[in-house]
Amino acid sequence: MKQTDGLVLWFTGLSGAGKTxxxxxxxxxxxxxxxxxxxxxxxxxxxxxxxxxxxSREDRLENIxxxxxxxxxxxxxxxxxxxxxxxxxxxxxxxxxxxxxGYVEIFVDCPLEECERRDxxxxxxxxxKAELSHFTGIGDPYEVxxxxxxxxxxxxxxxxxxxxxxxDYISAKTGRGTPS
Amino acid sequence: MKQTDGLVLWFTGLSGAGKTxxxxxxxxxxxxxxxxxxxxxxxxxxxxxxxxxxxSREDRLENIxxxxxxxxxxxxxxxxxxxxxxxxxxxxxxxxxxxxxGYVEIFVDCPLEECERRDxxxxxxxxxKAELSHFTGIGDPYEVxxxxxxxxxxxxxxxxxxxxxxxDYISAKTGRGTPS
Numbered sequence: 001m002k003q004t005d006g007l008v009l010w011f012t013g014l015s016g017a018g019k020t021x022x023x024x025x026x027x028x029x030x031x032x033x034x035x036x037x038x039x040x041x042x043x044x045x046x047x048x049x050x051x052x053x054x055x056s057r058e059d060r061l062e063n064i065x066x067x068x069x070x071x072x073x074x075x076x077x078x079x080x081x082x083x084x085x086x087x088x089x090x091x092x093x094x095x096x097x098x099x100x101x102g103y104v105e106i107f108v109d110c111p112l113e114e115c116e117r118r119d120x121x122x123x124x125x126x127x128x129k130a131e132l133s134h135f136t137g138i139g140d141p142y143e144v145x146x147x148x149x150x151x152x153x154x155x156x157x158x159x160x161x162x163x164x165x166x167x168d169y170i171s172a173k174t175g176r177g178t179p180s
Numbered sequence: 181m182k183q184t185d186g187l188v189l190w191f192t193g194l195s196g197a198g199k200t201x202x203x204x205x206x207x208x209x210x211x212x213x214x215x216x217x218x219x220x221x222x223x224x225x226x227x228x229x230x231x232x233x234x235x236s237r238e239d240r241l242e243n244i245x246x247x248x249x250x251x252x253x254x255x256x257x258x259x260x261x262x263x264x265x266x267x268x269x270x271x272x273x274x275x276x277x278x279x280x281x282g283y284v285e286i287f288v289d290c291p292l293e294e295c296e297r298r299d300x301x302x303x304x305x306x307x308x309k310a311e312l313s314h315f316t317g318i319g320d321p322y323e324v325x326x327x328x329x330x331x332x333x334x335x336x337x338x339x340x341x342x343x344x345x346x347x348d349y350i351s352a353k354t355g356r357g358t359p360s
Contacts, residue, residue, distance in 0.1 A: 036257050049229040049246050066229045070253065077216050077259050 005102045006036075006075040007170065012087040012145060013108030014137050015123055016115035018154035018162075019084040022108060025163045027082060035080050040067055042085030055134040057089075064092040068099050075102050088142045104173070106166065107148035112137045114155045185282045186216075186255040187350065192267040192325060193288030194317050195303055196295035198334035198342075199264040202288060205343045207262060215260050220247055222265030235314040237269075244272040248279050255282050268322045284353070286346065287328035292317045294335045 009026070011019035023039055030037045042063070046053065049066050053059040064087060071081045081102075087093055097103045115137065116124040127135035134140045150169050152162040170176070189206070191199035203219055210217045222243070226233065229246050233239040244267060251261045261282075267273055277283045295317065296304040307315035314320045330349050332342040350356070 038253060038257065048249050051242070052232060062231070069228050070250065073218055073250065073254060074257070077218065077254070077257070079257050079259075 004076070004078045006078050006080045007102040007104055007174070008071045008075050008081045008083065008096075008100045009104050009106055009166065009170075010071075010083045010085075010087065010093070010096060011106045011108050012085070012093060012148075014110060014112060014115045014142055015086060015135075016118045016120055017108040017110040018152075018159075019086075019108045022106075022152060022154065022159060022162050022166075023082045023084045025159045026166055029163060029167060030080060036078065037080040037082065038074055039082045039084065040070055042067070042083070045070075045085075055140065060088070061092060064096065068096050071096075071100055075100060086136050086142070088136045088140065090143045090146070093145065104150065104169070105145060105148040106150045106152065107145040108154060109151050110154045184256070184258045186258050186260045187282040187284055187354070188251045188255050188261045188263065188276075188280045189284050189286055189346065189350075190251075190263045190265075190267065190273070190276055191286050191288050192265070192273060192328075194290060194292060194295045194322055195266060195315075196298045196300055197288040197290035198332075198339075199266075199288045202286075202332060202334065202339060202342050202346075203262045203264045205339045206346055209343060209347060210260060216258065217260040217262065218254055219262045219264065220250055222247070222263070225250075225265075235320065240268070241272060244276065248276050251276075251280055255280060266316050266322070268316045268320065270323045270326070273325065284330065284349070285325060285328040286330045286332065287325040288334060289331050290334045 011023050013019050020041055027037060027039050045067060046063070049070065050063045053063050064085065067083055067085055071083060074081050093105060097105065119125055123132060123135060124138070126132040127138040136142050150166060152165060154162065191203050193199050200221055207217060207219050225247060226243070229250065230243045233243050244265065247263055247265055251263060254261045273285060277285065299305055303312060303315065304318070306312040307318040316322050330346060332345060334342065
């Protein structure tokens with residue numbers, strides 16, 4: 001990792017696990033600390049550079065390749081990148097780690113039952129009624145990360161303490177202070 | 181334009197006009213001057229974030245929307261962006277100007293006959309034999325920019341003097357010195 005490379009904080013986990021919620025709270029902290037930071041949200045990217053891609057294995061891989069491409073453009077210019085995307089397959093995460101010198105894997109760990117109970121977007125209900133195929137956790141696998149850099153548990157700890165945990169990691173990794 | 185916004189030097193012109201050649205020479209100068217700069221090349225992007233898009237009007241517009249999206253991510257973090265893409269329709273360039281505070285339109289002016297004579301990639305020959313449809317300048321229009329910020333003439337001036345012209349513009353616009 002070169003001095004100039006920015007970290008790429010990659011949030012992986014089931015739909016509804018709390019990836020974007022945690023990432024947004026962290027974004028706020030980093031912006032307040034004067035960091036240059038961009039949050040790339042998987043759902044939003046599917047409306048722009050990933051438009052037209054579906055949920056087959058190949059389309060999911062292509063989706064992640066494009067997010068990695070964007071992350072690389074930004075991070076190699078010293079910008080801190082946060083990615084919030086399910087990233088269900090091990091292969092994808094290995095690809096991201098290989099391509100991105102500043103890659104930090106954050107496993108947003110939350111049991112499927114809890115994600116399904118929350119069902120913020122109503123997607124689990126649709127998946128159970130088979131109105132959505134290839135839905136991660138139901139019709140498509142989520143391969144649990146074997147060696148994430150950080151694990152946060154959103155069904156146990158609150159957003160603030162999860163954000164603190166990540167800030168401490170960043171601080172240790174970069175030697176920069178974090179906002180208190 | 182905020183202090184932190186980077187310029188987006190947008191090279192528009194026919195295939196073979198010299199957009200990428202000029203942009204690469206300029207890139208070298210800017211890198212040597214220590215600038216943070218990224219060159220987004222239309223041809224390369226069609227293999228990554230614009231993969232699968234064709235050359236219909238709608239696909240071409242989508243292609244440009246995605247390049248604008250990338251340019252915005254980078255430039256709002258203070259990175260100078262160069263784009264090399266035909267960008268044949270006025271509507272596209274108006275969109276880019278509206279979306280990007282640091283947009284600078286560089287019309288790479290070269291007569292069709294000269295581009296066709298060069299035919300570096302052999303595409304004009306294919307277009308004339310109707311092996312390529314929707315080819316800009318043959319089967320699809322190039323709407324000449326009405327008010328570009330800079331015009332360079334690659335059939336009249338050499339790369340070095342065109343690069344100097346652009347560097348002078350940047351210097352005047354940003355108040356920063358340029359490499360001599």
